[in-house]
């Protein structure tokens with residue numbers, strides 16, 4: 001085999017880009033909260049310590065710069081080469097530095113290339129590996145170069161190569177092959193070909209001096225923890241005793257956890273089906289099954305037939321907390337892509353309205369419902385309005401409301417390692433204000449004695465416990481038992497993201 005060909009990556013991250021794809025809309029809702037109230041109804045009958053470096057990771061503008069829109073020229077590279085994958089991953093990293101989410105960036109890169117599936121897998125894998133260590137790569141790059149490499153593609157490519165070279169135990173790619181292929185990738189694109197010599201020199205020097213350079217870089221918290229400094233400080237303030245462990249957990253690759261659809265199969269029988277397909281897995285929740293090794297969804301037995309969905313174990317707690325009875329009217333108020341909507345329908349014969357202000361994301365609920373052969377009313381609309389004349393609500397109160405409100409997503413960073421670089425320090429308060437407006441509006445839509453479940457995937461108290469306390473006070477809501485702040489865990493069978501749950505009941509009077 002050609003030594004430069006992509007070999008099977010040992011630690012693939014197949015969950016990326018799957019049904020838990022992160023949400024640029026979380027960000028955009030914070031930045032443009034004044035979206036017009038809705039609109040059409042879609043009915044589905046479905047069926048900073050080193051300032052120079054910190055600056056390079058500072059918040060990006062929302063619009064991609066022209067050099068980021070640069071069309072890559074893959075034509076001189078073999079489609080199954082590591083050089084091809086490095087060029088694609090480098091462009092994706094450059095786009096994230098410029099404000100795109102990683103899944104968005106990867107889909108743009110894929111749209112530009114005719115890469116075969118294994119190369120796409122490698123591009124995605126390298127991009128996610130890089131994202132999990134991009135703070136260190138940036139600090140190293142600053143130490144290895146006299147000025148920031150330009151254009152962004154060159155910077156992104158160097159970050160990818162350095163991240164792969166920084167892997168000491170069981171590296172994904174042979175280090176000398178990585179250097180050779182990074183130089184080939186540089187030479188293949190006219191916009192960066194001039195820097196071939198520099199790339200070669202920087203990467204070879206890193207290999208020679210790796211230990212010294214890495215230990216020097218790690219004196220900088222940006223490199224050591226791989227989070228923006230404001231994020232580290234916010235974590236220290238919120239969790240003074242275990243902030244280091246929480247930050248470290250966020251840099252680990254996530255597991256692939258499935259929710260077994262009990263309408264179709266029992267957990268026991270599904271585990272048996274996996275075993276018959278030589279797939280090792282364990283049960284980590286009432287209907288949560290974690291695969292020992294993540295797999296692309298099209299290789300998961302029964303996925304297309306709706307036996308299972310991809311959903312983190314902590315997220316699987318939402319639907320059961322609502323204490324559903326057959327025949328109830330349920331509003332899932334921030335519903336897309338519909339993970340929790342579908343779970344509601346799997347556990348009871350309820351009538352669900354799934355609302356989201358993002359029509360495109362709403363389509364993903366329709367796809368999920370269809371795969372699972374479930375049915376809901378899909379509604380484009382703003383959860384902050386609805387009780388008014390021009391709102392989307394028909395005026396009939398709901399028995400149950402699920403409010404999985406937009407948030408910073410600070411509890412799910414292991415799945416979305418790009419989020420921390422896309423957030424701004426002001427996002428937490430902005431999103432908390434937006435969510436408070438949503439919650440107050442939804443409360444009017446709940447029947448007396450009805451229950452509302454607040455969910456966030458945040459670790460910041462402003463979005464979670466503080467929000468719950470303030471909401472209960474404003475609305476005289478009764479607070480019922482719920483898990484509260486669940487910290488991200490990855491020990492034994494406790495393997496979950498960091499979510500927050502607060503359950504409220506409306507008084508009858």
Ligand SMILES: C[S@@+](CC[C@H](N)C(=O)[O-])C[C@H]1O[C@@H](n2cnc3c(N)ncnc32)[C@H](O)[C@@H]1O
Pocket residue numbers: 023025026029333334335336337338339340341355356357358361381382383384404405406407438
């Ligand atoms: C945390 S995600 C929901 C995840 C979903 N519940 C699930 O389990 O798959 C938050 C959702 O809120 C939506 N959203 C944000 N602001 C909104 C608003 N004002 N009205 C309705 N939906 C909104 C976003 O588009 C996003 O899809």
